[in-house]
Amino acid sequence: MSTPAQESDGGDMLEKLHLLTPELLNSITAYSAATSSKTPAHGDDADRVETERRERIVEAAQAIVDAARPPQPEWMNQSTAGAEFVALRLFIEWGAFEVIPVEGSISYEDLAHEMDAEVQLLTGGAGAGVKELREKTDGESETNTARLAWLMVSSGLLEQVGEDRVRHTPKSRQLTESVPLRSMWQLMFDNSFTSSASLPRYFRTYGRREPKGLTHIPFTFAHGAPEKKFWDVLNAEPGRMQVFMHAMTAIDKQVPLMGPITGLYDFGWVADVVADEKKKSSSSDHNRPLLVDVGGGKGHCIKAFCAGEDSPLSQDRCVLQDVAPVIEVVRSDEASGLAGVTLMAIDFHVEQPVKGALIYYIRHCLHNYDDDTVVGIMKRTAEAMADDSRLLVAEYVMSNPPSRFSIWMDFIMMMSGGKERTAALWEEVGSRAGLRLVAFHGIEVSLDGHAVIEFAKR
Numbered sequence: 001m002s003t004p005a006q007e008s009d010g011g012d013m014l015e016k017l018h019l020l021t022p023e024l025l026n027s028i029t030a031y032s033a034a035t036s037s038k039t040p041a042h043g044d045d046a047d048r049v050e051t052e053r054r055e056r057i058v059e060a061a062q063a064i065v066d067a068a069r070p071p072q073p074e075w076m077n078q079s080t081a082g083a084e085f086v087a088l089r090l091f092i093e094w095g096a097f098e099v100i101p102v103e104g105s106i107s108y109e110d111l112a113h114e115m116d117a118e119v120q121l122l123t124g125g126a127g128a129g130v131k132e133l134r135e136k137t138d139g140e141s142e143t144n145t146a147r148l149a150w151l152m153v154s155s156g157l158l159e160q161v162g163e164d165r166v167r168h169t170p171k172s173r174q175l176t177e178s179v180p181l182r183s184m185w186q187l188m189f190d191n192s193f194t195s196s197a198s199l200p201r202y203f204r205t206y207g208r209r210e211p212k213g214l215t216h217i218p219f220t221f222a223h224g225a226p227e228k229k230f231w232d233v234l235n236a237e238p239g240r241m242q243v244f245m246h247a248m249t250a251i252d253k254q255v256p257l258m259g260p261i262t263g264l265y266d267f268g269w270v271a272d273v274v275a276d277e278k279k280k281s282s283s284s285d286h287n288r289p290l291l292v293d294v295g296g297g298k299g300h301c302i303k304a305f306c307a308g309e310d311s312p313l314s315q316d317r318c319v320l321q322d323v324a325p326v327i328e329v330v331r332s333d334e335a336s337g338l339a340g341v342t343l344m345a346i347d348f349h350v351e352q353p354v355k356g357a358l359i360y361y362i363r364h365c366l367h368n369y370d371d372d373t374v375v376g377i378m379k380r381t382a383e384a385m386a387d388d389s390r391l392l393v394a395e396y397v398m399s400n401p402p403s404r405f406s407i408w409m410d411f412i413m414m415m416s417g418g419k420e421r422t423a424a425l426w427e428e429v430g431s432r433a434g435l436r437l438v439a440f441h442g443i444e445v446s447l448d449g450h451a452v453i454e455f456a457k458r
């Protein structure tokens with residue numbers, strides 16, 4: 001028999017469900033209308049619009065799930081998600097997602113064999129047949145019901161076939177097809193999850209204040225090397241650096257939320273500058289770099305900006321700067337697609353060696369650092385800028401209160417001692433570096449306020 005409290009909870013829930021259901025239907029109708037539209041969006045724009053519309057459906061559906069869900073221990077949900085994350089990370093490292101055939105299924109026993117792992121570790125014993133395994137292990141496996149593969153089967157990431165076989169779902173198949181996606185999962189686990197798990201210990205050690213500086217940050221603390229810098233720890237293991245770079249290179253395409261590269265800022269005015277240079281035939285400006293990508297990784301932004309006949313930027317007038325190990329990787333990659341680009345190893349904390357370039361572009365680097373360090377990097381750039389130079393910072397501009405995505409990003413950044421910033425904070429750090437904030441570009445076209453923030457010399 002239900003209690004009065006339960007009856008009233010049920011009544012509230014029904015009322016909420018009645019209110020929420022039309023939202024879900026509206027979001028589906030909007031998506032359906034957009035996909036059958038005669039004037040569909042193209043390129044990055046299409047990805048963004050598609051994501052936004054699907055996000056709306058997910059949000060509406062999630063609200064219904066939340067309203068209908070019976071009271072259950074939230075701590076259990078959270079820790080189950082954590083357990084699945086760990087299992088997924090292990091399967092990535094052990095190559096399991098590649099061993100499971102793209103079509104069809106594999107027995108747990110064969111999967112375990114390929115991974116050089118005990119079959120009991122994958123399931124509670126399904127691989128050898130539950131009965132046989134019980135016999136082999138004197139009944140120990142009877143209690144072993146929540147092992148690695150089953151964690152992913154229980155969440156629907158993998159699908160079990162019968163009692164002893166497993167196959168891909170569309171979600172897990174993506175992990176085999178996309179190196180960047182797999183790298184992103186790895187990165188989130190190795191860099192963020194493990195660092196955040198050590199936060200209680202970190203704050204007990206350093207006090208309850210924002211991590212500051214390049215060392216003694218949660219990431220290096222969690223790696224047992226608090227006196228080292230983030231990149232020193234990352235670069236110490238070549239494999240990890242590769243994972244980081246893979247994740248950064250193409251994730252923009254698959255997760256438009258990460259911030260589009262193109263479409264936020266109009267480089268059209270550069271064409272006028274180039275045309276003016278041509279008029280002054282003796283001008284030394286002809287050799288002036290048009291764009292320096294500071295901390296540009298593998299150069300994917302330069303490639304995107306120079307692509308297409310209409311682009312006023314050309315690779316032979318661009319400079320790609322990054323730390324020496326990254327530049328070495330790019331230099332030795334014959335397929336880098338960076339013909340003509342000047343490759344330069346730098347330390348952006350010390351000096352900007354290219355003086356007087358037209359544009360200094362720095363994307364997703366500054367959010368890795370605390371305010372004082374960011375002011376330092378911006379100052380080094382300001383010192384190199386000519387009066388007409390521009391500094392373009394591609395980063396998030398957090399609203400107040402921020403969206404769930406940008407505050408998640410802010411939390412991730414805290415691990416390396418960094419943070420996301422509000423418009424006011426961007427203005428403040430720019431001003432401290434001797435720069436004037438000219439404009440925020442593209443905020444309206446990107447989810448969660450990803451923008452290109454334009455600064456000029458004061």
Ligand SMILES: C[S@@+](CC[C@H](N)C(=O)[O-])C[C@H]1O[C@@H](n2cnc3c(N)ncnc32)[C@H](O)[C@@H]1O
Nearest residue numbers: 248295296297322323326346347348349363364
């Ligand atoms: C988050 S990644 C961003 C890469 C690229 N700008 C993008 O948007 O995908 C940060 C980059 O900054 C580089 N970096 C880190 N410290 C640096 C330093 N002291 N000087 C120059 N580059 C640095 C890293 O190697 C990495 O490629």
